[in-house]
Amino acid sequence: MPQPGSAVRMGTAAGRGTLTAAVLASGMVFLDSTVVNVALPRLGADLGASVAGLQWTVNGYLLTLAAFVLLGGALGDRFGRRRVFLIGVVWFTVASVLCGLALRTDWLVAARFLQGVGGALLTPGSLSLLQSSFAPDERGKAIGAWSGLSGVSTALGPFVGGWLIDALSWRWIFFLNVPLAVLVLLATVRWVPESRDESATRTRGAGRRFDVAGALLGALTLAGVTYALVEAPGRGLRSPTVAVAAVVAVLAAVVFMVVERRRGETAMLPTGLFGSHLFSMLNLFTVLVYAALGGFTFFFAVYLQNVVGWSALSTGLALLPMTVLLLVGSPGAGALSAKIGPRLLLSVGPVLAAAGLLLLRELGPGASYWTHVLPGVVLFGAGLTMVVAPLTASVLAAVADRFAGVASGFNNAASRVGSLLAVAALPLLVGLSGTGYEQRAELTGAYRGALLWCAGLLLAGAAIAALLVHRPVARRGPLLTVDC
Structure with a gap:
């Protein structure tokens, strides 16, 4: 197991392992944030989903990922980037399996919400692991290699996802994450050293990015707006639930701005x-x-x-x-x-x-x-x-x-x-x-x-x-x- 604070170098087993973990983790997040669009007609027909169900399948993931990605990066800085990255990989994979096993639209949507939380823990860690693990003189090379390899996975994603949907089932775009996650976990445990922002535990100023209230209020704002927009066609603009969601979104947005302004530089935003x-x-x-x-x-x-x-x-x-x-x-x-x-x-x-x-x-x-x-x-x-x-x-x-x-x-x-x-x-x-x-x-x-x-x-x-x-x-x- 690598020692905390130890620097890795390109061309070594540790360097290749760290790079592999970051690239494969990014690939998992990409696959399930883009190829899901290609799967929508098949999963919609299979689960009997409405347009609102398809919207929530996409937006459940985007909502929690957008709301908590800043908090995910702050958690890594505070409690250990490697530790939070590993938690994110496991969380994301378990949620992916739940997506693949879904028998109803509401089950799939709930699993996509969970998957977005895992992505928020995982996404900031992919790049921060490279920044914190590699020797300073090789960080540029490592990030460049990550960009190139991530680009390859980006290009292959629609091809692999479309083939899986046609040849097997839409469920396999989620199940594919299991073998990828196993490789990420093995590489991370074996080669990636732990790191954290030591000042986060010594000074109050470093905690400016660790703003749970801001993250929750931001999520509530996005959830209220999204619910009102998605459900309005089916329930009607005068529906009490749609109206309540819209009001909650506005109030949460106002409170969010007040809280963030009072926190100043210690705010998430x-x-x-x-x-x-x-x-x-x-x-x-x-x-x-x-x-x-x-x-x-x-x-x-x-x-x-x-x-x-x-x-x-x-x-x-x-x-x-x-x-x-x-x-x-x-x-x-x-x-x-x-x-x-x-x-x-x-x-x-x-x-x-x-x-x-x-x-x-x-x-x-x-x-x-x-x-x-x-x-x-x-x-x-x-x-x-x-x-x-x-x-x-x-x-x-x-x-x-x-x-x-x-x-x-x-x-x-x-x-x-x-x-x-x-x-x-x-x-x-x-x-x-x-x-x-x-x-x-x-x-x-x-x-x-x-x-x-x-x-x-x-x-x-x-x-x-x-x-x-x-x-x-x-x-x-x-x-x-x-x-x-």
């Missing part, structure tokens, strides 16, 4: 960060762009199978060009943004992506991949490629270095919240409810309406970037000021 106009605008941009991405992938996967008539494997492969473009083009987009600033890329990228969605909006039964799907997917992927790396770099540049971890974590949560809200709201906006996703005519109208909304979100993001996002020019105190 220091409200002083929003003193940076750039940070605020970039996170609003993030919500809009990722809402478009989440809404599109939710409807696209169901539409390709239930209307166009494609298999799960073909559906999984349909978005592969987008993934390849992101992997190949993101480093160049990040480098260009560093030279010319983020505004141009963040303005043009969403416009290209919106054009891709408008092309894909016209798909119909018997559509050809090469002539009807590929052009739109390539445009959409090219637009996202111009956005992702510059957005991440700009968020980190918008705040002082000591807030980099919090800023990155919040932006990650903002992207998940955007997807969550889109999946919750779009079916309501386009009139899709009950088992309408199984009816070609009803689903076609809803799909085309949803993609129009998604294109609108992207164009709104482009307008924000063009008018309100500027290159940060100077530091004043803890935050970067914005030239605007």
Whole structure:
């Protein structure tokens, strides 16, 4: 067993084992956060799920992951990154098995909520283990290798998931996590050293990220909003439960802001960060762009199978060009943004992506991949490629270095919240409810309406970037000021 505080190096058994654990763990989280969209038509038919059931299958996971991912990172810093990572792997795997065994929609949704909690413990640990375990002069190499290998798993995910759904069952996209988790656990126990933020137990200031009240209030806010949006089509806008959920969400949001403001820099989300106009605008941009991405992938996967008539494997492969473009083009987009600033890329990228969605909006039964799907997917992927790396770099540049971890974590949560809200709201906006996703005519109208909304979100993001996002020019105190 590795000793606490011992540094590992690339090229050694410990280095390879630590890297393997981080990559496989990230792969598990990716598979069950994306390929589930491809499985929705099959699991919906198998379990007799309504549109609301499909929404909760996606959003149950996103909700708890977004709400608790910052807390998960803080727990690792306080109690040991390796320990919390291991707990997260076991938790995530047990929840995955429960998902695969589900016999009813409510069972599956409950298991997805649990899976999101496990993901919140697991996700921050994947990268923090590399940062804390490798020798300082080799951390860059380790993180680079993790990025490359994670990219490969990202590209393979839709292919493997689609094949499992077609060849075996949708349940196997969850059961696949069991052998992966065994490998992660063995590698972590054998090679990954324990580490923690020692100042977290010595000083009060280090506890600023350990904000349980903030995490719970944030989760309650997201849960209330999501419930109101998802259940409104079936229960009606005047339903007491929908109204109560909406009121609870508003009250929880207000209390959250009051609590976080009073805690100051000890808060999970220091409200002083929003003193940076750039940070605020970039996170609003993030919500809009990722809402478009989440809404599109939710409807696209169901539409390709239930209307166009494609298999799960073909559906999984349909978005592969987008993934390849992101992997190949993101480093160049990040480098260009560093030279010319983020505004141009963040303005043009969403416009290209919106054009891709408008092309894909016209798909119909018997559509050809090469002539009807590929052009739109390539445009959409090219637009996202111009956005992702510059957005991440700009968020980190918008705040002082000591807030980099919090800023990155919040932006990650903002992207998940955007997807969550889109999946919750779009079916309501386009009139899709009950088992309408199984009816070609009803689903076609809803799909085309949803993609129009998604294109609108992207164009709104482009307008924000063009008018309100500027290159940060100077530091004043803890935050970067914005030239605007």
